[in-house]
Amino acid sequence: MPRVLIVEDEPRLAQLLADYLTHSRFQADQTASVREAERLVRAGGYQAVLLDLMLPDGDGMELCKTIRRFSQVPILMITARVEEVDRLLGLEIGADDYICKPFSPREVVARVKAVLRRSLATEQEAGSGLELDRHRFEAVCQSARVALTAIEFELLATLAKQPGRIWSRDQLMDVIYPDHRVVSDRTIDSHIRKLRRKLGEGLPGDHDWIGSVYGVGYRLQTRPEDDTDEDE
Known part of the structure; x- marks a missing residue:
């Protein structure tokens, strides 16, 4: 089962996303902490990260930049910021997708699946059957x-x-x-x-x-x- 890390400080929303992902045969872990999220991603084993930008102990943008220094795990940003500049900045610093609140949990699951398909297709281009x-x-x-x-x-x-x-x-x-x-x-x-x-x-x-x-x-x-x- 692909593992997804949900970094979100709204417990109800985090649990709702986890329930939908679990129903779609993902393993979903949750945290509301920037530090804990970085520790978990460094430990490895995740195929995607759903990352809220407004977190109690830090900024999701900064966490995205930090993760990109050591991992290419797909990152999907979740935020209430709808301004175009925020969306563009999120993609420029390494996010693979950008989802604005409010959203449908089904849409989030579909976006995760699409990002994983692109990620796997890219990795399959290693050459000569590898x-x-x-x-x-x-x-x-x-x-x-x-x-x-x-x-x-x-x-x-x-x-x-x-x-x-x-x-x-x-x-x-x-x-x-x-x-x-x-x-x-x-x-x-x-x-x-x-x-x-x-x-x-x-x-x-x-x-x-x-x-x-x-x-x-x-x-x-x-x-x-x-x-x-x-x-x-």
């Missing part, structure tokens, strides 16, 4: 599935955005540690090794899905002829 299933945190190729951790999935999703492009350790570190915590610069290497092993053991093909270029970084290799791997 697909990413964010609902299950899995890599899929020719019906074979490989379960990934949240960090492994985000790493692979980043590499899959532009197959063949080389991503430096620093760029990948920004994806999985946006809070700039102090960790070894070899942390990425450890995650990549585990990810490589899982893909190599679980997906068909006789080539490494992830290649490395000495002193530069890593890239997604979608064809055997791309194999020019150099150990780092």
Whole structure:
């Protein structure tokens, strides 16, 4: 069941949305706190976030910007602000949709489904049959599935955005540690090794899905002829 986080400080509205989502076979969690919402999204496992802009302990716009620094989870903003400038600003800072109050709960569910379809279609463009299933945190190729951790999935999703492009350790570190915590610069290497092993053991093909270029970084290799791997 896809998981949706409802960030809304009106209890009745939050529960109404949760009931409609549950009826449509979603798992719905609720919070009214900016800090708690950020913690939950960082923990991973959500396929969409319904985000109110007026919250007791912060601003939904700022939370959206914060989430976009470490996650591409679809965000649907819910607000009573109807001015065009607010709608445009919400989309410019990374929201995937913008729903103005009052609204029909059925419309919200339909919008969530539409955003998830677009998100999944985008992730399926990784190339050469490799697909990413964010609902299950899995890599899929020719019906074979490989379960990934949240960090492994985000790493692979980043590499899959532009197959063949080389991503430096620093760029990948920004994806999985946006809070700039102090960790070894070899942390990425450890995650990549585990990810490589899982893909190599679980997906068909006789080539490494992830290649490395000495002193530069890593890239997604979608064809055997791309194999020019150099150990780092």
